[in-house]
Every structure is written in structure tokens, then in C-alpha cells.
Amino acid sequence: MNLTLYVWRQKSPKDKGKMEQYEAKNVSPDQSFLEMLDEVNEDLIKTGRDPIAFDHDCREGICGMCSQVINGQPHGPQDKTTVCQLHMRQFKDGDKIFIEPWRARAFPLVKDLVVDRAALDIIIQAGGYTSCHTGGVADGNALPIGKDAADYAMDAAECIGCGACVASCPNSSAMLFTGAKVSQLAVLPQGEVEAARRVQDMTNAALASGFGNCTNHYECEAACPKGISVSFIAKLNREFLKSLAK
């Protein structure tokens, strides 16, 4: 199939960017979206033009590096699918495809479709851990953890830190990302000890980094490639209230 792409091009943060048009020819439905872009880039290189910069690494939906807004949707049209796992059979001949970077105040643009997501690391640094040292910990089976709690923690822990939740949110809130980590650790006995301090520190760090507040639009859950549930934001709010009572 043949497609027309409109891609956000911006050489550097200082530059004024704009959408540019490209043709993607003879695209096979079995190709991944990024493989389609690879081929467009090969043509650009051969004609001496600057290829489109985009982030990617694992190309199997787990590293969280890929990050593109496709036709207005972070990670594109397919439910629970990262850009790198999106395949061209989701599109049809003659389609126009608009490709843009994550846009959020806390994610400054680097080049074209590449943004700086260091602010997500800062939220984790504020408290997304248990403060245990290497060595000297208890046997793994010393504290039984109910299967429900373990499964709940795992549901939350599936977050790949891509930032699509932020990109989809009208307030650029990182509450789904933060809530997932807070919830994972709050429900486990190993994390419960520091739960009160953690939820405060992480929430404050999110606001200080320029992420907005959550006003219940729930766009984040729809955009999340891992299906992280908004119930973790509710859990974050409960944990926050609990922490104030302490």
C-alpha cells in the first residue's frame, strides 16, 4: 500500500518546528510502523536529507523508548500496543498519517519526534523504591504474600515508563505513572513501611517537575499500551489521604 505521512520536524529545541509531508511507498502489511519509518528514512538519507529522528530500542513493546502520537493518539490506533508493536495492517492504502512527538511541559523536545523524559526518572528518585541495602535481607519466603496482592502489584508494575499517559492527558498529569508505582509498593509488606513518605514525595516531585494534576479525564488509561488501570490513581489518592492522617 501507499501512504502519505505528515511528520513533525524540528531540528532542535530552539527551532520552530513544522509538519512535513512524505510518501511511504510499497508498504507491506506485515511491516511494523517503525520499519515503515525506517524505509522512509533510508530514502531521505540516500537523497542527502536529514532522516526523521525518533526514539526506539527494544522494538518489542517493553523498553518504553518509542513514543509517537499517531493521528492524535499516543502510540497510535491499536489498543494496548506500543508504536513499535503496531503493524501496518492497521492501516489501508491511501491513508494519511499524522505523526507527532509527545507534547507536555515536563517533556522538552530534543529533535523531531524525540523528547526528554528525565522528569519521570525524577519521580522515581523521589521515592519509587524500598530503602533496602544490598545484602542482609530476609529469605524470600519469610513473608508470605497473598496471591491477590502479588498479582495486584504485578498489574501495577507492568508500566513501561513510556509517558503516553502524560502525552494523552489534557493536564499533562503523570498520575497514572506515579499511581502505578505507589500502588505496587503500598500493597506489598516490603513497601508498606515507607508508604506514607513515598506517596507524598513522589506526588510532590511530579508537581515540581511540571506535570499537572489529575482531573479525572481518564485519557491516560485509554492511551496506556500496558492497560494500566486508573484505579491506581484512586489508590494513590487514598494513600495520599492516609499519609496526611499520619
Next chain:
Amino acid sequence: MILDGKCPTGPIETSWDRHRFNMKLVNPANKRKFKIIMVGTGLAGGAGAASLGELGYSVHAFCYQDSARRAHSIAAQGGINAAKNYPNDGDSIYRLFYDTIKGGDFRAREADVWRLAQVSNNIIDQCVAQGVPFARDYAGYLDNRSFGGAQVSRTFYARGQTGQQLLLGAYSALSRQVKAGTVVMHPRTEMLDLVVVDGVARGITVRNLVTGEIESHWGDAVVLATGGYVNVFYLSTNAMGCSVTAAWKAAKKGAFFANPCYTQIHPTCIPQHGEHQSKLTLMSESLRNDGRCWVPKKKEDCEKNPNDIPEADRDYYLERKYPSFGNLAPRDIASRAAKEQCDDDRGVGPGKRGVYLDYASAIGRVGEDKIRERYGNLFEMYEKITDENAYKVPMRIYPAPHYSMGGLWVDYNCMSNVPGLFVLGEANFSVHGANRLGASALMQGLADGYFVIPYTIANYLATVTPGKIKEDHPEFKKSREDVTKQADKLLSINGKKTVSELHRELGKVMWENVGMARSEKSLKEALQRIPELREEFWKNVKVTGTGPEFNQQLENAGRLADFLEFAEVMTRDALHRNESCGGHFRTEFQTEDGEAMRDDENYCYVGAWEFKGVDKEPELHKEPLKFENVKLAVRSYK
């Protein structure tokens, strides 16, 4: 030169404990004066940087991705081994040790493997304390499963995302140290040179991938935890950015490269679908616990719908050839068996390079829900890529390059032959011999990072004066100039072929000649082709843009330049090793029924190569291997 691994002698059961006692310590008040460079933040580097930071050292950690959390360890699916013996099925440190030595086809060091098995139990405890949500049973205890090549259940897992959860555990510990100020993180920064002064590792030169600036960082010790090199095949299960660059730059500065020909081809990957493909996707080995591998008995059935082929016309070749291990035969064996079927013209799918992995009997036995619970995310991933529903039609799989057992040579302390240069995780060669068993790489990465390097690095640092040589030393200046020159050269060629075109060509040469089966003829062919490709690269590559900016083509070109040099050593190693062992299968050396034929008389050693210059033959150094606790035996899984 005969290399000495400096392994402790005496009874193996107490070797690590005695060694730990004999090592020197660094006074707690002095630790912060020592600066440690950690390149890589995967399981090995992330765990190492966090643990060293906790001890009070001043650590600088580097990775090429935009966050430490994205190292390719994140992609590991299946699980991590430990000798806990929770299921009471006969596991022990000795058994894990024995399985790893045997699985590695008797080409690994006993002492290193023993230590790995011993600390494996601490790893699980550590991860649980970090909040890693391992699978649990209804009583709340940790669940185990059995994994390729093992007859006990010793694999711990977190759904199909074990690597992700372990890495996020290490990343959280690392984040805590970044907050505490003991670790400074340098993401989007690629190491492009090792700085060696008077034979001692003193720092690195890097490129800031956002601004393109070339900078140096001094360190009292440099630790590389930069992962594996199977992207030399172009198509592999590794991430797009995985490269041999850090390790190869160190090799060019004098570090020996050990056993580069030992590469693992993983049996359960989704087959290639076309020319434009950029990478191959692994389907976890755990799938073989319930799936059965087969191909049609008759060539004319290969095009048929598999569900229409009657039971009697299917060849469950692994069950036939290896009755006691069946579908759980180790990776090298399962991969070669799949290749044999396809070479015999009984492959299925596009290009007939595929075999079936069938769940019909497992679904019949335990029901579709149970299978969904066990492998749901893998079936989903398979469907996204192939558009096929594996609950209804058998999956198609084919082997793909996956892991490198070879790596920089290190002694028992994880230090290379260059003093002050340490190597951890997949980047070193130490514990897997000629073949790695499933769920052992995660174990090794975390063992090296949490429980080995914190001790052994002190033994070295106790002998050096902190901060003696810094970035103003002439060697640092020279290193920056060399790195800048290479980038300028790449940008100036302005040829006709793109980096990916040339990488694909190299990959094809390597896959066809130095892949699953190698012969003297194919290896000599590769030794002819690689220098030709290298020459073409330096004359005809096209890299757009400039140096001082965000430039992904320049990054890729630098990585390919290193693969083009490294490929030659890898091939030479394969050619010199006139035997078949583990992942290294030489067609000249096989038994009548096609099994690998090892030659312990002549090749029971680690082959470590010293770089002598591009276009010059490297020099081979040997470290003889002694087996005192496991009897050298033919590795049979019949």
C-alpha cells in the same frame, strides 16, 4: 601467554567465602574519594552501580538510552534461576553448579560457576525485598517453574516479564542512590573509548548523544556492563542499540576478548517475514514447557493447513531424537534440530524457514484458560506480529541469534587483563562456557552486580591512590581527538550505501557462514568477505548530518564500524576451534547421528584474543580449564 584466572584453590564449597576473607577492604571513610565509572545500567550495571553507591563510593553511571530503566535486560521474559529448592525436588547449589557446567559443555571455569550458584539464593531474597512482584502460589509462597535443560523447578518468574521486573528493582535501588548523591547518572551518553595510562584503565571518552559533544571522565576503576554482541548478525533478539562498541574499544586498548565464537541461537523466535525486517522477536523458552515442536513428515504437506495434517504424518522431532528431555532439550540442541528439519526441506511458513510449536495437546489436557494464564502475553505478542491466533493454529518458530557467551576475558575477580578494568554481565565471558542455560543470564547479571563486584573492586582499589590521573592527562586529550577524528571521517565519506544496508550485508555473511553451523570452508569465506565489507564501509557509507548534534545515523555508523572489526576475531576464533561444543557447531566435528563432538584433549581451554591492529592477525592466549568437581563427560540429553 598462559592466562591465570586467579581462582581460589582448595575445596570448592568454601572457595568464595575464603576468597572474600582474603581480599583487601577499603576504609569506609575513604570510599567516597574513589570514583568508579560504570558503563551500562542493565541488570549487571544497574545492580553494581546501586550497590557501590550504597557502600559510599562516588559512582558515575552511563547508558545510551534516555533512562537507566530501558537497558535490554528489560526484555527478558522467562525467569531467573536460584538453588533455593523451595519445591523440595532435589535442587541444591551443587546441582545448579553441575547443570551449568554441563550445560556450558565443559568450557567454563568451575570456581566462577560455583560462586554463581552459591549467591543465586541471595539474589531472590534481594529482589523480594525491593518489591519485585514474583509469581506466588495461593499460600503466598514463591512459585517456581522448570526451564529449558533443567530437571528441577528452580526458575522464579514475574509473569512473562521477569527481566523487566528485575531491572526495575535494580533501577529503583539505583534511583535511590541518585537521589542520595552517590551515583551521578549520564543517560543518552555512549562510551566510545577506554583511556589506558601506563597499562592501567583510567577512564573513558564518551559522546553526549543529545549535543554530540565529546567528553572524557576519569575513574579509579572502569566497569563495563554493556551487554552482548549478537547484533553482529544484524537480525537478532537484541535491541536495536545493542553493540560490541564498548567491549571492542576496550579490546583495542589491550583487553583480551575471550571465546567470541560462542554465540547462542535461541530456538523459539518468530520467523523472519521479509526483507525490510529490523529485528527478530523472541518467544520465551518457557513456551516449550507445554508446546510440542513438529514438522510434517512429508515434504508435500509443508504448504498444508497444519490442523489438516493427521497425527501420524507429523514428526515430533525433539521427542523422537531426545526421548528423556524431549521438547525441553537445551537451546543449542533444539536450534540445530530445527535447522536440520528445514535443511531437509520440511520447514513451514514463508521461505520454509520455520517449525511448528503446537499447544493443541496442552490445551486438551489443562484447558485454554490455563494456557492463557501461563502464556497469555506471549500469545498476544505473537498475534500482533503475525496476525495468527496460536490457540487455534500452531505457532511458527525459528532459531535466531540471542545471546553471547563470549566476551571480554576476566579473572575470578571480574577484572580483565588490563588492571582497573572490570567487566560484568553478558559483556564478560565467565560462567556460561560454550552454551548458556535458560534463566541463567539474569542470575549472572545480578550476581556480578549485587554480590561480586562490591567485594572484588575493593581488593583492587585498596592498592591505588584515588584521583591520581584526571582528564587533563595527555592520554585523555589524545582519546578525545581520536574519537572526534573517527566521527569526522564517517561524516565525510558521503558514499552511496546507508549504514543499515551495510549492516544487513555483514549480518548475512555472519549468519550464513558463522551461524548455527560452521565449517572451515564457510569460515574462510567469511574471513574473505568481512575485510571487503569493511573496506567498502569506509569508502562508501553515507552518514548525513553533523557531529555536534543529535545524530542517530552517526551513532549507528560507529557501532557498525566496530562490528566490522569484531566480526573477524569472532570468525577466527570459530576457525581455530577444531571441535564442536555448545553453541559452536563445526560440521566437520560431529558424531554419526549429528551430535557435537568435543575435543577435550586439544581444546579444553578459554581462547582469549589480543588485538594487534586492524587487518593484522590477533594473538591467541590460552587459559587451560581444569575440572576437579565435575567429571568431564559427553553432554548427552538422549
